[in-house]
Amino acid sequence: MKVIISFTYRTPKGADTVLYSEEMRAPKALLLAEDMERTGRAKNIEFIDTNDNTWTLKELRKQLEEIKTEPHDVKIYFDGGFDLKTKNSGLGCAIYYEQNDKTFRIRRNALVEELESNNEAEYAALHLAVQEVEELGVHHMPITIVGDSQVVINQLKEDWPCYEKELANWANRIETKLEQLGLDVEYELVSRKKNREADQLASQALREVNVSSVKEIDG
Template identity: 65%
Template sequence: MNVRIEITYRTPKGTEAVFSSEEMRAKHALLITEDLEKTGRIKNLVFIDTHDNTWNLKEFKKLIEEIQTEPHDVTVYFDGGFDFNTRKSGLGCVIYYEQNGKSLRLRKNALVEELESNNEAEYASLHLTLKELEHLGVHHLPVIILGDSQVVINQLKEDWPCYEENLARWADRIENKIDKMGLDVTFKQIPRKTNQEADRLATQALRGIDILSTSEVD
């Protein structure tokens, strides 16, 4: 969860000014705020998220405590592969998140047969990722989505048009899922070598190896 801090600062002689910070992780905002409060010169202080929701310090501390028990600080990788010979697709996703003070990683893949191209497999793998986020209970949080597909990333960012009807249907399905879950999504294209973990899961799915695991990571 990212927020910015807005404070009203008062000098010893009563001069006031309002300052607003850049966006930062919630836990960092809380640390900075607690340090600022030691000055004794903060007249008013609020935390504001990307949707302009606001909290005072007491409300924000309670929110942070509640968030710690749920998945948060979510970053996901997705990849899809299409075998032209078998007409089958392998989907792979990796989800990194924090929960109850632990750093966790979920790995999931799937084999599907109804797709027609590699681009469609890439879209399907992202849809699989969102379904796994939904199963985890991730909602109304910022999520970073990383993939090496120029087509999927640029079409969902609306930098590229989407002329193919089947891909447009996938894009609509994904956007509707994101809206339903209330996610604040950042799409980023990454090099294929940076996406090897999701790529390996997609390849394993094509080989008939099913993967579903959650583990703690450093």
């Protein structure tokens, strides 16, 4: 959850003005706002989230306490590979999230036969990841989706048009599910090197090495 801090700043001589912070993660914003409140010069402190909802200090504290016990700060890495010889596709995803002050990682992959291109495999890998997020119970919060596919990332960001029917179907399927879950998505395009974990999972799937795990890791 990201927010902007809105507050009235008042000088010792009584001059005041309304100021706004940059957008930041809610825990950081809460920490800063509490410190500002202690100075006695920041009044009418409010937080504005990405959906233009407004929160008071008390409301945001309560919200963060409730979120703490649920999976949050979710980051998805996805990758898909297509073998021209066998016409098989390998799908891979790694999902990181926080819960109860601990960090967890889910790894999943799958071997599928009905796809026709590498771009379609990339979309299918992201769809697999979104299904895992749904099973995890993640809803109504921001998530980050990371991949090295320029086609998938740029089309979902609507920076590139999507003319191919099959890819458009995958995009619609993914966007519908994200909307149903109430997820506020930030897309991040990275190099293949920075997406190595998901790439390896997709490659393992093509070699018929099944991976399915959930693990607590060092934060």
